[in-house]
Each structure stands twice: as C-alpha cells, then as structure tokens.
Amino acid sequence: MSFDEKNDPQTDTETPATSGKSSGGLSRRSLIKAAGALGGAAIGSGAITGFPMIWAQNIKNIKLRQFGTGVSNLNDIAQKAKEDLGITLELTALDSDAVAQRAVTQPRSYDIADIEYWICKKVFPAGVMQPMDTKRLKNFDKISPLFINGKLDEGAEIAQGTAPHTVGFTEGKDSTRFATEPTQWMTLVPTIYNADTLGIRPDLVGRPITHWRDIMDPAFKGKTSILNIPSIGIMDAAMICESMGEIRYGDKGNMTRDELDKTIEILKAAKAQGQFRAFWKSFDESVNLMSSGEVVIQSMWSPAVAAVRAKGIACKYQPLEEGYRAWGGGIGLAKHLSGLELDAAYEYIDWYLSGWVGAYLNRQGYYSAAPSTSKQFLSADEWGYWIEGKPAQGNILSTDGKIMEKAGAVRDGGSYWDRMGAVACWNSVMDENKYMVRKWNEFIAS
Secondary structure: OOOOOOOOHHHOOOOOOOOOOOOOOOOHHHHHHHHHHHOHHHHHHOOOOOOOOOOHHHHOOOEEEEEEOOOOOOHHHHHHHHHHHOOEEEEEEOOHHHHHHHHHHOHHHOOEEEEEHHHHHHHHHHOOEEOEEHHHOOOHHHOOHHHOOOOOOOOOOOOEOOOHHHHOEEOOOOOOOEOOOOOOEEOOEEEEEEEEOEEEOHHHHOOOOOOHHHHHOHHHOOOEEEEOOHHHHHHHHHHHHHHHOOOOOOOOOOOOHHHHHHHHHHHHHHHHOOOEEEEEOOHHHHHHHHHHOOOOEEEOOHHHHHHHHHOOOOOEEEOOOOOEEEEEEEEEEEOOOOHHHHHHHHHHHHHHOOOHHHHHHHOOOOEEOOHHHHHHHOOHHHHHHHOOOOOOOOOEEOOOOOEEEOOOOOOOOOOHHHHHOOEEEEOOOOOOHHHHHHHHHHHHHO
16 A cells, blocks of 8 residues: 555645646746735735745744644744744643643634644634635645545544544534535644554563453552543543443443443542552653553553653553554644734645654654655655564664664554554544543542
8 A cells, every 4th residue: 555646636636826836827936026026914915816835935934823732742843844934833732631721712822723633623613713725735635544534445444433534624614513524624634643552561561461451450450550631541441441341332432421430430440449550641751650660551652652662661552452542633723813824824734744744753653644745754764664564674763863763673563554454443522521521530539
C-alpha cells in the first residue's frame, strides 16, 4: 500500500486559490508586485482574490495565538513556522479538560485551536469556531482517508467512539452541525494521531502481556496506573473491562448509564484492593512512574515509552489482542479570525500538512495526517522503521538528535497499517458525558 496515491479524487483539480496562477492568468511575480503596491490590508480584506498563496513578506509581522495540549504545541514547530513563513506563533499548552473549557468560554483568547476530535465534538457546536474551506488547502488530498471516511482501506471496519471523520466536516460554510459525509467545510484540519495501548516494563512484569485485562492481574498489585483524564481514562477502562469479560458494551464510545455504573464499580473495587499505584495526568508523571519502577504496567503514550527507553531503561508499548485505543487531533480556527490573519492561518495550516511537521511528529512515534508529504522529510531507514515496521538499519534518532533506537530495533506493534488497522475504539465524548465525568470523579475520590 502506498501513501502516494491520492485519497480524495474530488480535490484533484486546482482552484484559483491553490494553482500557480490566478484565475486572471497573472504570474506569481506580478502578484507579488501587486501585493506590494496595494498593501496587506486590501489583500487580507478579500478585496483582491485569486492569490496562489500569501507570501512571507506579507505575513511576517502576523502573530497567531495557538493553544492546545502539550502533545503538539511544541516550540520547535513554532520556530520552523517562523523560519519558513515569517509567522509568529504564541503557544499555550494546557491539559485536555482545560483546553475544552477555554475553547468554549474564552473564544477571543486564541486564534488557532489545536485540539483532539473528541474535544471538537464538545466545542464546535458552541459556535466559537469557523468551518474551514478545503479548497484553500493545497495538501487536502494528501490527508489520510481515516479522516475522510474513517477507513484505512475500503474493506476496513470503522472503530467505535468519536471517529474523527464523524465530526470532521460541517454541513456548510456557516454551520455548526456535523455533516454525515465529507463536504467542502472542515471543522479541524487533521494533523496528528496515534494508536495507544499499555506500556510495560518487560524486565519487571515477569511474563508475557497480551491482553488489556493483564493490568488487573493481582501479581501487579500496587504497580499499575491508568491516566486520569476522564474522557480518555474511561476508554482504557472499557478496554480493560471488556477484556476481563465483565461487560460487553454496545458501543464503548457511547456507554449507557448502566454500563458506566458497572465500569466504575469494577474500577472502585480494584482501587480498594490496592491494584493501582497512581493515576497520572501528565506526560512527565507517566515517564517517572515507569522509569522509577514504581509502576510496571500502565496507560501510556508512545513518546513517553520512548522517553523511558532514552534513559536506558527497558520499556515496551505492548500490542494487545483486543486492539488499540486511538486518538486524533487537528487545527481549527477561531470564529473571530478574519482578514490577513485568516489568510496567514490558512497558509500555516497548509504548511503544517506539507511534510516537515509530519516528519517531526513521526520521530516522536506519532503519525502525520498527510503521510506522503512527511515521507519526503524522513530518511528511507526512518520511514522503514516508523511507518513500514521494518528493522532499523542504523540508529534511529529523536527530534533532538539523541539515539532513540539502535540498529535492528523494530517498532512496537509493527507497521502503520498493523497498528492503525487494529484500532478498537477512538477517544470519545458520550451522550452521557456529564454523568460519566461525575462517576469518574467518584472513582478517583474513592
């Protein structure tokens, strides 16, 4: 299977906004001259249309305020955007719950929201963000089909939960209603995603780990942990409870009150018996728990596993028979954004999909939403290791140039298709979300 094939034939034809010439046939050079003569204000106002792009000299003084989780609000990306586009990004990193709250309650405090799709399901109906025109994005047709129709290929099944494509498009330019099929208008332009599982210390667990239920093994009493972000933690709990054979959910991503009650009671009982060492919220907490040996099996994120390994400590992101819990994120635009700032934001988003950022994220164990463009910024060995599941031919380096994996290593879980093709559910917002959060907090406080 190749990432070089186009995912959506309807975007093959260039529009005036993305082609090398304007609809009037002007060259790039003459457009730049026109931009200089007429000024940025007229360009940003929409008085002049048909530009192939907003050039760096017109947006070099633009400042965009972006906020989201620490997963992708990274200084290296902001620095590269400044270098390539001239745009200044002011980044704010918050935890997932704080991101969702700020997006709705402080909509004028940001220009760009870098959020996950389950958060989008909460935020977009509030009317604080604007749908994005896919015709303005040159790289739209490079986006993985997972974000367009929910499938890696035609024969794939769509996983449970808030699959990104279900909240990825709106019914129209000014709509806050999610469309049931792809349209011209996106809620978020996808940027990052991954398949999550349990992290283990293979040197300390003492036996093969093959199921989500293994975290409840009494042999690991006091040495396990799950993450304390309700909308994500409840999904790990569902994977665990279903693996135990205790509950068979109709839809793990949209549990009934009865299913939530049963799930929380199982967690409470395990906590009362001392099964859990801790409940972590941050990347650093999970790394410290695992590297110290306080915990030997826990909910984990791929870069956290890599961070433990970088310390010379054995750590594995364990593939499990029941499959993975997946998540995805993207960039969305605040409703107030307009003029030259809006043009700059579109230019930034298209740049985000053009490859450098995707490769940067790949090197942290994440996946790029436009894999074929990131391939151009990875060595053949990096692509083989991170995407194709091949043994590394040489050392695999982290984003800061340190050795992450040595020659011969194979990525935990194998190839992109093996991992994303085994997704059982996506992070989700349930109809009973408020009830779920209340029950989860009861569990943590118990």
